[in-house]
Amino acid sequence: MRTVCHACGLEQHVRPLGPSERARCARCSRPLLTHASGDASRAAAVALAALILLIPANVLPILELEYLGRVSASTVWGGCVALWNERMWLVATIVFLASIAIPFAKLAAIFYLSIYAGTRRMVAFRARLLVALEVVGRWSMLDVFLLAVLVAVIKLDSLSSARPGPGLFFFAAVVVLTMVSSALFDSRALWRELIDVKSPNVRRATEATT
Amino acid sequence: MTDETPTAAALTSPAPSPAPAPAEPLGLPEARVEPRSRARLVWLLPILALLAIAILLVEEWRTRGPRIEVEVPRASGIEPGRTAVLSHGVPIGVVSEVRLDAAREHPIVTIDLHRWASAYATDGSVYWVVRPSIGFRGVSGLETLASGPVLEARAGADGAARKTSFVALARAPLDAASANGLAITLTMPKLGSIRPGSPVTYRDIAVGEVIDTRLADDSTKVLLDVLILPRYAPLVRTSTRFWNTSGFGVDLGVTGVKLRTESLEALLGGGIALATPSERDPQAAPGTVFDVAPEPEKEWTRWSPTIELAPGP
Ligand SMILES: [Zn+2]
Numbered sequence: 001m002r003t004v005c006h007a008c009g010l011e012q013h014v015r016p017l018g019p020s021e022r023a024r025c026a027r028c029s030r031p032l033l034t035h036a037s038g039d040a041s042r043a044a045a046v047a048l049a050a051l052i053l054l055i056p057a058n059v060l061p062i063l064e065l066e067y068l069g070r071v072s073a074s075t076v077w078g079g080c081v082a083l084w085n086e087r088m089w090l091v092a093t094i095v096f097l098a099s100i101a102i103p104f105a106k107l108a109a110i111f112y113l114s115i116y117a118g119t120r121r122m123v124a125f126r127a128r129l130l131v132a133l134e135v136v137g138r139w140s141m142l143d144v145f146l147l148a149v150l151v152a153v154i155k156l157d158s159l160s161s162a163r164p165g166p167g168l169f170f171f172a173a174v175v176v177l178t179m180v181s182s183a184l185f186d187s188r189a190l191w192r193e194l195i196d197v198k199s200p201n202v203r204r205a206t207e208a209t210t
Numbered sequence: 211m212t213d214e215t216p217t218a219a220a221l222t223s224p225a226p227s228p229a230p231a232p233a234e235p236l237g238l239p240e241a242r243v244e245p246r247s248r249a250r251l252v253w254l255l256p257i258l259a260l261l262a263i264a265i266l267l268v269e270e271w272r273t274r275g276p277r278i279e280v281e282v283p284r285a286s287g288i289e290p291g292r293t294a295v296l297s298h299g300v301p302i303g304v305v306s307e308v309r310l311d312a313a314r315e316h317p318i319v320t321i322d323l324h325r326w327a328s329a330y331a332t333d334g335s336v337y338w339v340v341r342p343s344i345g346f347r348g349v350s351g352l353e354t355l356a357s358g359p360v361l362e363a364r365a366g367a368d369g370a371a372r373k374t375s376f377v378a379l380a381r382a383p384l385d386a387a388s389a390n391g392l393a394i395t396l397t398m399p400k401l402g403s404i405r406p407g408s409p410v411t412y413r414d415i416a417v418g419e420v421i422d423t424r425l426a427d428d429s430t431k432v433l434l435d436v437l438i439l440p441r442y443a444p445l446v447r448t449s450t451r452f453w454n455t456s457g458f459g460v461d462l463g464v465t466g467v468k469l470r471t472e473s474l475e476a477l478l479g480g481g482i483a484l485a486t487p488s489e490r491d492p493q494a495a496p497g498t499v500f501d502v503a504p505e506p507e508k509e510w511t512r513w514s515p516t517i518e519l520a521p522g523p
Contacts, residue, residue, distance in 0.1 A: 002238060013238040022246045026239040033241070042252045049255035056263060170262075177255070 001192075005032055034189055040117035043184035047111040050177035053170045054104060060167030062149055075167060076100060076145070098141040106140045107178060109133045110185050117190055127194050130187055137182075142175045275303065275323040276331040280361070282339050282378040285317030287358040295321050295361045302327035302363060319361065319378075327365075331374055334366025338379040380422075391418070392443035394494060396434040396452055396482065397426070398502045403480035404454070410436055410482045411455065417442035420482070434502070436482070441522045446484065446498075447491040451510050453503040455481040489515040 004011050005025040014023045014033055023033040063074045074082075076099050083092035109129055116126060149171075153162050282288065285308050295303040303323035311318050323330055340360045366373075398404070401423055410418035418438035426433050438446055482502060487510075494500075 003241070011238055012241045014241040015243060017243065020246055021243050023241040023243050026241050029242070034246075045252040045255055049259040052256055052259035052263065056266060060266075166266075 003033060005030060033192075034186060040114040040186070040190070043181045043186075044111050044114035046177050046181035046184060047107045047114065050174050050181060051104070051107045051111060053174050053177065054107065057167050057170035057174050058100065060170065061165035062167040062171055063152060063162065064165045065162050074165075076171075095145070098139055099145040102136060103140040103142050103174070103178060106133065106137045107181070109137075110181050113190060114185065117193065123194055126190075130190060130194070134187060140178065142171070142178060146171055146175050273325050275325040275328050276372075276374060277306070278321050278323060278331050278374045278376060280319045280321060280337045280376045280378050281311065281316045282319055282337075282361075283316075283380060284339070285319065287341075288317075288319055288339070288361070289358070293319075293358060293361060295323075295363060297327070297330065297363045297365065302330055305361070321361070329365040329368070330363050331372060332366035332370035333373045334370045335363060335373065335376065336379055337361055337363050337376050391440050392438040392446060392494070393421075393496050394436050394438065394446065395497065395499045396436055396502050397499060398432045398434065398454070399504075401432045402454060404434065404482065405480060408480045408482065410438065410452075410484060412442065412445050412484055414483075417445060417484075434482075441520050444493060444517050444520055445486055446494040447486045447488070448494055448498070449488065449491040450484050450486045450494065450500065451503065451506070452482055452484045452500050453506040453510070455483045485510040485513050486515055486517065487513045489517045 001014055001016070002011060003014055005028060007030040008025060008028040010025060010027045012026050012032075017023060017033060021034075022031055024030065025032045058076055061075050061078075065074075076095075080092050080096045080100070083095060110133070113126055113129060113133070116122070146168075149164075149168060153164050153168075287293070288305060288308050290305050290307055293305045294301055295305060301324075303321045305319055306322045307320035309318055309320070310316065329335070338361075340362050361378075404420055404423060406420055406422055408420040409416040410420065418436055420434050421437050422435040424433050424435075425431075483506070485506070
């Protein structure tokens with residue numbers, strides 16, 4: 001098949017890859033293509049780890065403020081509820097979507113798509129999920145949230161004793177793992193594989209996006 | 211120009227290779243294909259994540275102490291996860307739930323004590339709610355104005371039986387309010403404007419405070435529990451006289467703290483003064499009962515014994 005190197009733009013031919021093979025660019029030697037299930041298993045493992053750590057990241061407080069003996073521990077979910085109760089519905093919704101719902105959905109989708117890479121199950125659904133992931137996935141903004149919390153910790157420290165809660169470390173781990181699994185997740189390889197199956201549903205899904 | 215340098219040609223376009231790869235239909239260069247290791251090690255990550263959660267749960271289980279329930283007079287401001295449970299200012303647990311009892315009459319606060327604080331779940335442990343209140347020492351519990359109410363606790367004696375259900379005291383126990391002050395009881399025909407928190411003064415200096423007011427068991431008079439600060443305890447002798455100063459306009463400067471003046475005056479309208487005739491009389495024992503006169507006799511105000519105060523603030 002023909003492909004174009006992302007790094008140097010050279011158009012080249014790649015012979016069909018085996019499950020444990022990788023193609024490198026003929027000119028610049030950057031990784032060009034991998035077999036769909038190769039990196040997919042890595043992406044699935046990292047996404048699974050992130051999904052697991054998402055539980056303590058959301059259950060444990062990410063920020064602990066202590067003021068005269070009264071400890072106020074905040075979780076991400078608690079923050080959303082507080083914003084909602086303050087009648088800041090739009091902000092509450094955005095924070096909930098960008099910090100809880102979409103990151104979870106994105107990781108779950110990466111895990112699901114990666115674990116089924118190289119199989120022929122539910123091809124049409126996977127194609128649609130892949131489209132949704134590319135559209136919605138960019139609204140996963142855990143890193144922005146993390147930055148906001150860290151700024152709060154540093155800024156508030158002079159006013160009261162603000163300290164990062166145990167949840168923040170899990171939160172940071174989730175941020176890193178999400179980045180790694182997104183980087184490992186090769187949606188092009190999955191598209192190629194899904195089209196190879198030559199399902200009419202996939203063609204329809206593909207045409208709908210282009 | 212018929213000949214280019216070979217390197218430039220290789221960089222710009224695929225050079226016509228003398229031996230082209232067999233599977234190269236359009237004359238494209240063939241990408242290099244290399245074997246790569248299968249990713250097995252990376253599956254350690256989710257296992258490590260599970261391990262971290264397991265450690266967390268074990269740690270939580272290890273540090274969790276007894277769960278107790280405290281019935282409080284009023285639960286306003288007490289919030290699960292936010293309200294501190296303190297003993298001498300040290301957190302000993304967290305409020306995990308606030309609900310009403312089965313009869314829906316009294317708020318019940320559930321507290322998860324830390325494991326090391328299990329002595330606070332024994333018979334004899336006491337709990338009370340600290341809220342901002344105004345008394346002769348100015349405003350007490352002021353820190354709770356900003357932070358909301360705080361639950362304070364004192365542990366029972368060592369080796370006491372386990373107990374997990376408590377009724378919070380209406381106010382801080384006397385020993386916690388002021389270590390080793392002199393507790394006495396005053397009697398009056400009627401309460402007038404005296405309230406818990408009303409000052410007890412000597413030469414217009416506040417030396418003590420009315421802690422509680424109640425009706426005598428035979429309902430013939432009003433009893434006042436009064437605490438005299440340790441430093442001023444020597445002023446109270448067996449011969450000491452007390453009188454009601456309500457209506458004299460006791461001047462109490464709560465300097466630095468500006469509050470609503472009307473309510474403060476209303477609250478601080480009443481007070482009790484004391485005078486002692488002679489330093490030779492024995493000091494009053496804790497629990498001594500004195501009558502409160504409605505007005506001072508002329509000579510009481512002229513008494514001027516020389517009494518050494520106890521050391522301290
Ligand atoms: Zn290249």
